[in-house]
Every structure is written in C-alpha cells, then in structure tokens.
Amino acid sequence: xxxxxxxxxxxxxxxxxxxxxxxxxxxxxxxxxxxxxxxxxxxxxxxxxxxxxxxxxxxxxxxxxxxxxxxxxxxxxxxxxxxxxxxxxxxxxxxxxxxxxxxxxxxxxxxx
Numbered sequence: 001x002x003x004x005x006x007x008x009x010x011x012x013x014x015x016x017x018x019x020x021x022x023x024x025x026x027x028x029x030x031x032x033x034x035x036x037x038x039x040x041x042x043x044x045x046x047x048x049x050x051x052x053x054x055x056x057x058x059x060x061x062x063x064x065x066x067x068x069x070x071x072x073x074x075x076x077x078x079x080x081x082x083x084x085x086x087x088x089x090x091x092x093x094x095x096x097x098x099x100x101x102x103x104x105x106x107x108x109x110x111x112x
Contacts, residue, residue: 025062025074027070030058030075030078033054033055040086041087041090042082042083047090047093055090068099068100075087076104079104084102087102088101
C-alpha cells in the first residue's frame with residue numbers, strides 16, 4: 001500500500017507541474033486530500049473514513065470554476081493509474097456529490 005500511495009502521489013504531483021496556475025487548488029492538495037484513499041483505489045474493499053473525510057474536504061475547497069476544473073484534471077490524471085470504476089464510485093460511496101464524473105472521458109475544461 002505504501003508503494004501505491006507513493007506512486008499515486010508522484011503521479012498527481014507530476015500533473016501539478018503542467019496544470020493551470022489560475023486555480024487555488026493544486027494537484028498536491030488533491031493528492032494530500034486523497035492519500036488515505038490509495039488502498040481503496042487500488043484494491044477496493046471498504047472505503048476508510050479518512051478517505052471520505054479527504055473527499056469531503058476536497059469538494060468543499062473546490063468552490064470556483066477554476067478550482068473545480070483543476071481538481072478534475074488532477075483526478076482524471078490520477079485515474080490513469082488506479083481502478084477507474086473504483087475512482088468513479090468514490091464520491092458516491094462517501095456521500096459527496098461532485099458536478100462531474102471521474103472518468104477519462106470527462107472534459108475538465110467544461111466543468112463549471
């Protein structure tokens with residue numbers, strides 16, 4: 001699990017380097033918030049409470065359109081290295097509604 005978390009964090013941080021600078025949310029913030037989700041996102045099973053806390057925190061931080069677009073881009077990039085169906089189901093399992101699906105087909109530039 002530690003290696004999965006390291007890989008996930010490195011991937012998200014790499015995306016952060018090339019991401020838009022208009023948003024207050026960075027991919028590092030996204031990685032930090034979702035770090036407790038690494039085990040679930042790679043293997044499934046029960047979603048740990050700290051993971052849902054991170055999902056809720058990230059959702060509450062993404063208040064502006066640039067923030068939501070940036071978070072979307074970070075999540076989309078991270079979804080390449082994890083189970084896509086687990087990533088897509090995570091907000092619902094945590095009782096958090098986000099305004100876009102976590103999917104490789106999501107166009108983050110259209111997220112409002």
